[in-house]
Amino acid sequence: MTDSPRTSSANMPQTGSTTVQSATTKKKLGPVLVQLQHVNKWYGDLHVLKDVNLTVRKGEVVVMLGPSGSGKSTTCRTINRLERIDSGTILIDGKKLPQEGKALQKLRQSVGMVFQSYNLFAHLTILDNVTLAPRHVLHMPKDQAQKEALELLHRVGVDGQAQKYPAQLSGGQQQRVAIARALAMHPQVMLFDEPTSALDPEMVGEVLNVMTDLAHQGMTMICVTHEMGFARHVADRIVFMADGRVLESESPEEFFEHPKTERAREFQSKILGH
Ligand SMILES: Nc1ncnc2c1ncn2[C@@H]1O[C@H](COP(=O)(O)OP(=O)(O)OP(=O)(O)O)[C@@H](O)[C@H]1O
Numbered sequence: 001m002t003d004s005p006r007t008s009s010a011n012m013p014q015t016g017s018t019t020v021q022s023a024t025t026k027k028k029l030g031p032v033l034v035q036l037q038h039v040n041k042w043y044g045d046l047h048v049l050k051d052v053n054l055t056v057r058k059g060e061v062v063v064m065l066g067p068s069g070s071g072k073s074t075t076c077r078t079i080n081r082l083e084r085i086d087s088g089t090i091l092i093d094g095k096k097l098p099q100e101g102k103a104l105q106k107l108r109q110s111v112g113m114v115f116q117s118y119n120l121f122a123h124l125t126i127l128d129n130v131t132l133a134p135r136h137v138l139h140m141p142k143d144q145a146q147k148e149a150l151e152l153l154h155r156v157g158v159d160g161q162a163q164k165y166p167a168q169l170s171g172g173q174q175q176r177v178a179i180a181r182a183l184a185m186h187p188q189v190m191l192f193d194e195p196t197s198a199l200d201p202e203m204v205g206e207v208l209n210v211m212t213d214l215a216h217q218g219m220t221m222i223c224v225t226h227e228m229g230f231a232r233h234v235a236d237r238i239v240f241m242a243d244g245r246v247l248e249s250e251s252p253e254e255f256f257e258h259p260k261t262e263r264a265r266e267f268q269s270k271i272l273g274h
């Protein structure tokens with residue numbers, strides 16, 4: 001039985017012809033994969049996303065930081081259309097997010113999402129949790145879905161747990177299963193919304209290790225996290241939001257060493273001060 005995430009070079013995505021270099025990691029980034037253009041969203045009278053522009057290239061790891069209520073989760077949720085936007089455009093791999101129907105379902109599949117609460121199905125084994133969507137949404141044959149699921153569970157370090165039920169696993173293990181479940185849909189981009197916030201401190205590292213491995217394997221990632229080590233050392237870019245606006249979009253080095261806005265300086269002193 002294994003219980004620690006390990007590195008694998010499998011599933012390295014191919015980079016496209018349009019490549020740029022990441023400022024910090026010197027990693028080659030592919031073409032633009034996710035693009036938000038002038039996105040606005042209101043909840044009733046509350047203007048929660050104010051002209052948000054965001055471009056994420058293939059292979060890029062973007063960490064979103066910002067005070068509570070600044071719109072980080074809402075931004076993530078609009079990218080796979082869990083939330084509608086009121087104006088602006090969201091493009092995934094050059095295609096505009098459709099309003100609804102089959103086309104929307106297809107685009108949604110290309111975006112994997114991992115939340116703070118892992119929401120595994122309690123009545124299904126770990127293996128069945130991971131194979132459910134590939135079998136029923138992608139219509140993958142059972143054998144293939146199970147083979148891929150076992151590979152993914154191995155990749156996130158919980159392959160010894162495949163026949164267990166979620167309640168028999170620790171929080172960190174369940175969150176790693178949630179990552180495997182999202183990867184099972186072969187997403188082009190992975191969104192993480194505070195994936196370690198609900199975990200006991202000793203389990204945070206094992207989930208961050210899986211995310212770091214994914215990043216090194218070339219996965220495109222948008223992560224909301226308060227883990228500053230991950231933000232500093234794994235992110236290619238920090239996007240800092242406050243009051244529904246993107247205030248800074250910089251390399252981690254630049255953001256942490258030379259924050260440009262007062263809001264970012266204030267945020268950093270709070271978060272790094274304890
Ligand atoms: N379903 C909703 N209905 C009404 N208002 C909402 C809803 N979801 C979020 N909001 C409001 O929208 C704003 C942005 O919320 P959001 O959850 O995106 O912030 P966040 O940056 O993720 O914050 P946190 O760090 O606390 O998770 C907040 O003012 C929040 O209260």
Ligand SMILES: [Mg+2]
Pocket residue numbers: 072073074193
């Ligand atoms: Mg949030």
